[in-house]
Amino acid sequence: xxxxxxxxxxxxxxxxxxxxxxxxxxxxxxxxxxxxxxxxxxxxxxxxxxxxxxxxxxxxxxxxxxxxxxxxxxxxxxxxxxxxxxxxxxxxxxxxxxxxxxxxxxxxxxxxxxxxxxxxxxxxxxxxxxxxxxxxxxxxxxxxxxxxxxxxxxxxxxxxxxxxxxxxxxxxxxxxxxxxxxxxxxxxxxxxxxxxxxxxxxxxxxxxxxxxxxxxxx
Amino acid sequence: xxxxxxxxxxxxxxxxxxxxxxxxxxxxxxxxxxxxxxxxxxxxxxxxxxxxxxxxxxxxxxxxxxxxxxxxxxxxxxxxxxxxxxxxxxxxxxxxxxxxxxxxxxxxxxxxxxxxxxxxxxxxxxxxxxxxxxxxxxxxxxxxxxxxxxxxxxxxxxxxxxxxxxxxxxxxxxxxxxxxxxxxxxxxxxxxxxxxxxxxxxxxxxxxxxxxxxxxxxxxxxxxxxxxxxxxxxxxxxxxxxxxxxxxxxxxxxxxxxxxxxxxxxxxxxxxxxxxxxxxxxxxxxxxxxxxxxxxxxxxxxxxxxxxxxxxxxxxxxxxxxxxxxxxxxxxxxxxxxxxxxxxxxxxxxxxxxxxxxxxxxxxxxxxxxxxxxxxxxxxxxxxxxxxxxxxxxxxxxxxxxxxxxxxxxxxxxxxxxxxxxxxxxxxxxxxxxxxxxxxxxxxxxxxxxxxxxxxxxxxxxxxxxxxxxxxxxxxxxxxxxxxxxxxxxxxxxxxxxxxxxxxxxxxxxxxxxxxxxxxxxxxxxxxxxxxxxxxxxxxxxxxxxxxxxxxxxxxxxxxxxxxxxxxxxxxxxxxxxxxxxxxxxxxxxxxxxxxxxxxxxxxxxxxxxxxxxxxxxxxxxxxxxxxxxx
Numbered sequence: 001x002x003x004x005x006x007x008x009x010x011x012x013x014x015x016x017x018x019x020x021x022x023x024x025x026x027x028x029x030x031x032x033x034x035x036x037x038x039x040x041x042x043x044x045x046x047x048x049x050x051x052x053x054x055x056x057x058x059x060x061x062x063x064x065x066x067x068x069x070x071x072x073x074x075x076x077x078x079x080x081x082x083x084x085x086x087x088x089x090x091x092x093x094x095x096x097x098x099x100x101x102x103x104x105x106x107x108x109x110x111x112x113x114x115x116x117x118x119x120x121x122x123x124x125x126x127x128x129x130x131x132x133x134x135x136x137x138x139x140x141x142x143x144x145x146x147x148x149x150x151x152x153x154x155x156x157x158x159x160x161x162x163x164x165x166x167x168x169x170x171x172x173x174x175x176x177x178x179x180x181x182x183x184x185x186x187x188x189x190x191x192x193x194x195x196x197x198x199x200x201x202x203x204x205x206x207x208x209x210x211x212x213x214x215x216x217x218x
Numbered sequence: 219x220x221x222x223x224x225x226x227x228x229x230x231x232x233x234x235x236x237x238x239x240x241x242x243x244x245x246x247x248x249x250x251x252x253x254x255x256x257x258x259x260x261x262x263x264x265x266x267x268x269x270x271x272x273x274x275x276x277x278x279x280x281x282x283x284x285x286x287x288x289x290x291x292x293x294x295x296x297x298x299x300x301x302x303x304x305x306x307x308x309x310x311x312x313x314x315x316x317x318x319x320x321x322x323x324x325x326x327x328x329x330x331x332x333x334x335x336x337x338x339x340x341x342x343x344x345x346x347x348x349x350x351x352x353x354x355x356x357x358x359x360x361x362x363x364x365x366x367x368x369x370x371x372x373x374x375x376x377x378x379x380x381x382x383x384x385x386x387x388x389x390x391x392x393x394x395x396x397x398x399x400x401x402x403x404x405x406x407x408x409x410x411x412x413x414x415x416x417x418x419x420x421x422x423x424x425x426x427x428x429x430x431x432x433x434x435x436x437x438x439x440x441x442x443x444x445x446x447x448x449x450x451x452x453x454x455x456x457x458x459x460x461x462x463x464x465x466x467x468x469x470x471x472x473x474x475x476x477x478x479x480x481x482x483x484x485x486x487x488x489x490x491x492x493x494x495x496x497x498x499x500x501x502x503x504x505x506x507x508x509x510x511x512x513x514x515x516x517x518x519x520x521x522x523x524x525x526x527x528x529x530x531x532x533x534x535x536x537x538x539x540x541x542x543x544x545x546x547x548x549x550x551x552x553x554x555x556x557x558x559x560x561x562x563x564x565x566x567x568x569x570x571x572x573x574x575x576x577x578x579x580x581x582x583x584x585x586x587x588x589x590x591x592x593x594x595x596x597x598x599x600x601x602x603x604x605x606x607x608x609x610x611x612x613x614x615x616x617x618x619x620x621x622x623x624x625x626x627x628x629x630x631x632x633x634x635x636x637x638x639x640x641x642x643x644x645x646x647x648x649x650x651x652x653x654x655x656x657x658x659x660x661x662x663x664x665x666x667x668x669x670x671x672x673x674x675x676x677x678x679x680x681x682x683x684x685x686x687x688x689x690x691x692x693x694x695x696x697x698x699x700x701x702x703x704x705x706x707x708x709x710x711x712x713x714x715x716x717x718x719x720x721x722x723x724x725x726x727x728x729x730x731x732x733x734x735x736x737x738x739x740x741x742x743x744x745x746x747x748x749x750x751x752x753x754x755x756x757x758x759x760x761x762x763x764x765x766x767x768x769x770x771x772x773x774x775x776x777x778x779x780x781x782x783x784x785x786x787x788x789x790x791x792x793x794x795x796x797x798x799x800x801x802x803x804x805x806x807x808x809x810x811x812x813x814x815x816x817x818x819x820x821x822x823x824x825x826x827x828x829x830x831x832x833x834x835x836x837x838x839x840x841x842x843x844x845x846x847x848x849x
Contacts (some may be wrong), residue, residue: 019645020606039610040730041645044721049774062774069603069645074683075721 009059011176011199012082013169014112016104018097019068022127026089027065035160041211042067045079054173080112081110085121085176089169092126092136109173121175122147122152125168130158159210205206367800547617548658549736558659562738567662569745570669576662579772583661587629590636600643604631607648615734618652627651630664635667644680646725653729653737673750679724690749691720696754701842702760705767714773719780720756728755736832743839750846751839759783762831783831 015023017208019041023078028036066076080086088104090097105122114120124146126137139156145153153175155168160214237612270499550560558576559567567574590596608627612618613794631650635643650670655663671677695716709716732740732755743751760767763779770776 012694020610041607041610042647043646043730044723045718046722047718047774047777049772069643071642071644071680204829 007072009057009177009180010113011059011061012179013061013063013172013176014066014083014108015063015087015088015089016076016108017068017087017125018091018094018100021068021089021091023068023089024065024158024170026125026127026165027063029159029162029165031063033133035162042076044072047071050169051191052127052170054170054177057059057177059173059177061169061176065098077107077111083108083112083114083180085172085173086112086173087123087125089125089127090137093128093130093131093133095137098126098142098145100127102113102149105149109193116179117183118150120203121172121179122150123168123172123175124152124154127159128154129156131161131162149165158179264504265808275662291702364658384776387616489691546659548738550657558662560657562742563654563658563662563666566741567658567666569670570666570673574665576641576659579665580659580661583633583664586633586636586664590629590632592636595639596635600635601628601632603645604628604643604648607645611652612734623655627655630655630660630667633664636666637664638671638677641671641677641681644725646727647680647731649726650676653734653741654733657738674729684725687721687724690724691717694720694753694756697757698760701757701845705760707765707766708770709776712774712776718777723756724752728752733828733832735829736836739836743843747843747846751843754839754846755835755840757842758835761838761842762835783835 012165015022015027024042024046025036025039027048028034030197031050042065045064045066047062050061050063052059052061064079066072066079086108087107090101092098101124108122109117109120114161124142126139126142129136139154142156153171155164155171157164157168159165224476251774291751360743440441546560548560548562550562552565553559553561556564556576605624605628608631610626627648631643631648634647647667651663651667654666658666675686679690680686696708698709698716708714728740729737740755743755747754760780763782766779766782770779802828
């Protein structure tokens, strides 16, 4: 039993995107297989765990749901750290949210500070595909954007109709696992869980640099 | 002791709102840090109050000016300041007429039809133009300087925070003995706390200045006939009209500072300019809300516009206040002769403002709504954000589903943004307004919100990268450690940080957690006890859930457990059972999900258990409030 437990892989998945594009709905659809009827703006951030078996490995994905309002980005920064993969969501019926993809990606790379900037696993998710009235963001445009930004993968989903939500998250997790293989050694259950807990502190990275100063004060 | 007494005097002189200090001090007392903390805070404040009396511009610049060596810019700045001081003195000598003390904005607005004010304005008219002339020149330098210094100041406070936070995350620290860490943490919290008390003091002043400038803006708009049209063609109506006097300063320069595209810049410029004029102009603001706005404004705002202004009439005449029919949703009893609020609302508004005049404040609110329609003041992005959020606010309660209610809330929220664009709109405020609008009329909701924001410091939660929120969470952690050590230990063991859910609790001010029925009681208590009651309710929820929390195994379970009561709230579908059904025109049928999947018997049973839960929580709450009061 213990051996099995040790094989668990913990992944931190962060979902970002504009306000009201359906981040919470997507995550809710995936983790609890229901469509959230009572919409509420996410304030601060929330997370939910989901255990899945992918390629014979048990993966515990800690999926972080962040707030979309621009103002909350300063809070969100602390959640980006230590992410293994990142999903950027946009609303296909809202073109401005598609145009904001750039800023979201850059903000993540800047504040999340992953080791490999160029190859960090992103997945672009176009949500609300069910609202088909002809004015949706076209797949070609989205693919074009992805190609221009380091050959990212793109997927179209609908949290309402449950089209390829599962698929999207599986892809995300697989990508995260690939990255994990390269970078990290598997840790025992307890340790790895500890490492995966989230630091909500402000400017943790800066504090590390300030170590010597701090000693003086004390 | 000496310092204390001096300090008190200083406070009275500088006439600052020290409510911030008192509330935070109170909570400090509870957590048992009292003596040390108080003394330190007092020392800090003493140091500041001395300096602030010299320099009104910005509190942040003061902070650093002590520790830095004078640079070129600093010298420039001090020169500018020295040019102000004699003028100010001269002015105070001139205004030998008896000054009335008007401590609060509302009472200021209420003091209608005063004669001595108009006399005052004519006497000092020429002086005024001189004053503002010199000041604008200074302010441009000072703006740049103070923006820099604020950043530096922020970094400094961050450093202080960093110390305390770093200790927690530091791996070597974790390997130390647990008790030692706790002790250290406690000390750090104390230090951090002290730094914040003074920080708030400074920050508050800046905002206060800005609020005054807002009233000016209001006055300007009240008196300009062509709303909207004029403003759109004129990129910066307020900076241009109000501060720049006819014979001064190339207008272009100021306007480049406040191009409408960049949001933060114009706010900064308006902010700084207005702060300098506080002393001189606060007198004039007295007249801004008075019965005869045309008379005073002629002399005050801009001599150029005199010809236009004479013909201008105020938006609504104050003699015939518009009385609206009652539009409340609660079943609470009503106060006699007042149709704007129920008894609860009346109590709340009384605790925020001493003399609240419903009719006049309705006028002021209407004017603000008018202003908020200007796209320069409330930009489209904000409006669309608010609209997005209103579709997601309490949508399981039928009174909030109607378009009418959404429009109402939109107006209130936009007016709030127009009232204080420096802070703007943040998600979470929508829940607070929605919770209040049940008991109050639209305009009262607005003013009640401003009261909450200013007197009870809710605005601080959202501003400045959520500084206030982090402070409150830290306070709560101290409380949690003290009153519920078991839960605290459990969280520590699992490395679970209460921030994750506390952020939501604080930023929505518990409005999205507590059911609507119980929110009434919660607000009632909050207006009585202030932030103590917030911490007490948080603690009592934890206390209520303690047995289940202690059983949890991992972080996810803990989080779900703490949010359990909230989910209870979410699953309830007919909250308005306790409230009247919305009977406004144009009300829509609630969405299909609204008619619940639960059967009615299920529903009532569920409701009963939920009410029992919340009764138990409020029982806990009372014991906590008592315990807070003891110490």
